[in-house]
Amino acid sequence: xxxxxxxxxxxxxxxxxxxxxxxxxxxxxxxxxxxxxxxxxxxxxxxxxxxxxxxxxxxxxxxxxxxxxxxxxxxxxxxxxxxxxxxxxxxxxxxxxxxxxxxxxxxxxxxxxxxxxxxxxxxxxxxxxxxxxxxxxxxxxxxxxxxxxxxxxxxxxxxxxxxxxxxxxxxxxxxxxxxxxxxxxxxxxxxxxxxxxxxxxxxxxxxxxxxxxxxxxxxxxxxxxxxxxxxxxxxxxxxxxxxxxxxxxxxxxxxxxxxxxxxxxxxxxxxxxxxxxxxxxxxxxxxxxxxxxxxxxxxxxxxxxxxxxxxxxxxxxxxxxxxxxxxxxxxxxxxxxxxxxxxxxxxxxxxxxxxxxxxxxx
Ligand SMILES: Cc1ncc(COP(=O)(O)O)c(C=O)c1O
Numbered sequence: 418x419x420x421x422x423x424x425x426x427x428x429x430x431x432x433x434x435x436x437x438x439x440x441x442x443x444x445x446x447x448x449x450x451x452x453x454x455x456x457x458x459x460x461x462x463x464x465x466x467x468x469x470x471x472x473x474x475x476x477x478x479x480x481x482x483x484x485x486x487x488x489x490x491x492x493x494x495x496x497x498x499x500x501x502x503x504x505x506x507x508x509x510x511x512x513x514x515x516x517x518x519x520x521x522x523x524x525x526x527x528x529x530x531x532x533x534x535x536x537x538x539x540x541x542x543x544x545x546x547x548x549x550x551x552x553x554x555x556x557x558x559x560x561x562x563x564x565x566x567x568x569x570x571x572x573x574x575x576x577x578x579x580x581x582x583x584x585x586x587x588x589x590x591x592x593x594x595x596x597x598x599x600x601x602x603x604x605x606x607x608x609x610x611x612x613x614x615x616x617x618x619x620x621x622x623x624x625x626x627x628x629x630x631x632x633x634x635x636x637x638x639x640x641x642x643x644x645x646x647x648x649x650x651x652x653x654x655x656x657x658x659x660x661x662x663x664x665x666x667x668x669x670x671x672x673x674x675x676x677x678x679x680x681x682x683x684x685x686x687x688x689x690x691x692x693x694x695x696x697x698x699x700x701x702x703x704x705x706x707x708x709x710x711x712x713x714x715x716x717x718x719x720x721x722x723x724x725x726x727x728x729x730x731x732x733x734x735x736x737x738x739x740x741x742x743x744x745x746x747x748x749x750x751x752x753x754x755x756x757x758x759x760x761x762x763x764x765x766x767x768x769x770x771x772x773x774x775x776x777x778x779x
Contacts, residue, residue, distance in 0.1 A: 454598075455479060457606035457770040458705070458735065463763040464719050471718040471731055472607060472614070473711070474599060475769070477738035481515075481522045481546075484599075484736040488625050489519035491594030492583045493527070507532060507580040511571040513564065513622070514543035515667055515737060516585055521552035529581075532574065534567040539666060542741040565671040587675040591625035592632065599626065600633020603732045606770045615729040616642040618686060618717045620668035620710045621654060624677030626734060631682065642683045642725065646717040649689040654679065664690035664746055667710045667736060686717045688758075694747055695759040701739060703764045708742055711735035716758050 455478035460471050479486035496502035507530045508520050517533035524531035531552035535544065538559065547554045557567040568586070575582045585591050603614055614634055619627040624645070631643030647654045648663035654673060663669055665688075673679070690709070697712030714733040722731050739747060753760050 454602055454771070457602065457732075458767050459610075459770060460700075460705070460715065460767045461765040462719070463765055464722075465761045467727060468765070469719070469722060469727055471715060471722070471733065472603075472612075472770075473715065473718075473732070474603060474734045476734050476736050477707070481518045482737055482740070483515035483519065484626060484734055485515040485519040486523075487598050488585060488591045488594045488623075489516060489523055489583070491597065492585070492588055492590045493523060495590040495593070496581060496583075502529075502581045505529065507578060508583065509571050509575055509578075509580045510534070510583050510585065511564070511568040512585070513667060513670065514539050514547075514741065516583075517547045517552070517554075518543065518550070520583065521547045521550035524552060525550045532571075532580075534571045534574075536564050536567060540741055541744050543666075546741070563671055585623050585625070586670075589676060591623055592629040592676055595626050595629025596633045597629075599734070600630040603630055604634060604637055607730055607732070609770055612730045613638065614641060614732045616644065616683075616721050616725060616731045618644040618646055618714065618721050618731065618733050620646040620665065620688075620713050620717070620736075621674070621677060622668045622670065624674045626736075627682065628676060628678065630734075642721070643681070644683045644686050644717065644721055645677070645679070646686045646688060646713060648693075648713070649687040652685075652687060654685045655687065665693050665709050665713050666742070666745070667708070668713070686720050688713045688716045688720075689756075691751060691754065692716055692757045692759050695751065695753060695757055696762065697739065697747060699759060699762065699764050703766055705735070705764075705767060706739040707735045708737045708739055709745070709747055711737070712759075716762075719758065719762065 456475045458473045458475050460473055462469055476484035505528055508524050509532045510520050511534040517535055521531050533547050533552050534555045534557055537556040617630050617634055621627055627645050634641040645654055647669050648665045651661040651663040651669045653669050693709050693713035696716050697707050697709050700707050718731045718733045722729055
C-alpha cells in the first residue's frame with residue numbers, strides 16, 4: 418500500500434448527525450449523517466509497462482454497501498420536503514438490486530413498508546438482502562417480460578394503492594444526489610493531493626452517477642471529460658435498445674434511462690463482462706474486494722487515460738463490494754482471453770484519501 422494521503426479533520430469538520438424530517442427527529446433511530454463522505458481510493462497499477470494511478474470512490478462504505486444509498490436518501494429527503502412522501506407510506510420500486518436493498522433498509526429504519534420488484538435472474542444475495550430488511554420482494558421472470566416490465570408492474574401496483582414511487586430512472590433527484598455529494602467529493606479529495614479531475618467515467622444503470630458527478634465537475638471546469646460506460650455484450654447506450662445478455666449486474670438495463678442525456682456526455686466506453694470480472698478478481702488480490710461493475714469502471718478509466726493522456730487525473734466509482742456476487746461468475750476461475758485489457762494490468766496497491774479522518778488507515 419502506498420503512503421498515507423490523509424489529514425486529520427478539525428472539530429468543526431467532524432460529521433454531525435441529522436434526522437430526515439420533523440416526524441423523524443424524535444425517533445433518530447438511524448445513524449444517517451448528512452456528511453456522507455466516504456474515502457477516495459488511489460489505485461496504483463502497472464498498465465502496459467507504465468505506472469499509473471486511477472482514483473475511485475469507495476462506495477461500499479455507504480450504509481447498505483452501495484452507491485445507491487446516496488440516491489435513495491436524497492430522493493426520500495426531497496419527497497419529504499415536497500410532501501410527496503408521507504409518514505408510514507409504502508415505498509415501491511423496480512430495481513436490479515442495490516436500490517432495492519437501500520430502500521428496504523431506509524424504509525425499515527423510518528417506518529415505511531417497502532415492496533421491491535426485481536428480475537428473478539439477479540444474484541441470490543441481492544434477493545435475500547432485500548428480504549432481510551423486511552421488505553416484500555416480487556420477482557419478475559424473463560417470460561413475464563424482463564426489467565422494463567418490472568417497472569410497469571411497480572407502476573401498476575402503485576395505481577391501486579397509496580404508495581410512493583421513487584422512479585429512480587426518471588427522477589432528477591437521482592442526479593441531484595450525485596451533484597450534491599459524489600461530485601463535490603471527487604472534486605475535493607483529489608485536491609488534497611494537489612490534483613483535480615480531468616475526467617470521470619462510470620457504468621450506467623440509471624445514469625444518476627455519471628450525470629450528477631459530470632454536472633458538478635463541469636460546473637467547476639467546463640473542460641472535464643465525462644464518459645458513460647456499458648457492457649460490450651449489451652450496447653444499449655450505443656445502439657438505443659438492448660440487444661444482448663451481460664453479466665455486469667447493476668448497469669445496462671433494457672433501455673436508455675430517461676434521466677441520461679448522452680448529448681451532455683463524451684463517447685460511450687464499452688467493457689466486456691468477462692474482462693470486468695477478471696479485473697474485479699485482480700483487485701481482490703490486493704485487498705479490494707469489489708463488485709463486477711467496479712472492475713468494469715477501473716478498465717474504463719484506464720481506457721480513458723490512454724485516450725486522453727496517461728498523466729490525466731481520471732476518477733470513477735467502485736459502486737459496491739463483492740459480497741453480493743459470491744454466487745456468480747465473479748468467483749469462478751476463468752483463463753484470461755487475448756483480447757482482455759486486464760492482461761495488461763498489474764495492480765500494485767492502493768491508498769486512501771479522506772477530506773477528514775480521525776484515524777489513519779495506512
Ligand atoms: C453495482 C452497480 N454499479 C453501478 C451502478 C450504476 O449507477 P447509476 O444507477 O447511478 O447509473 C449501479 C446502479 O444500480 C450498480 O448497482
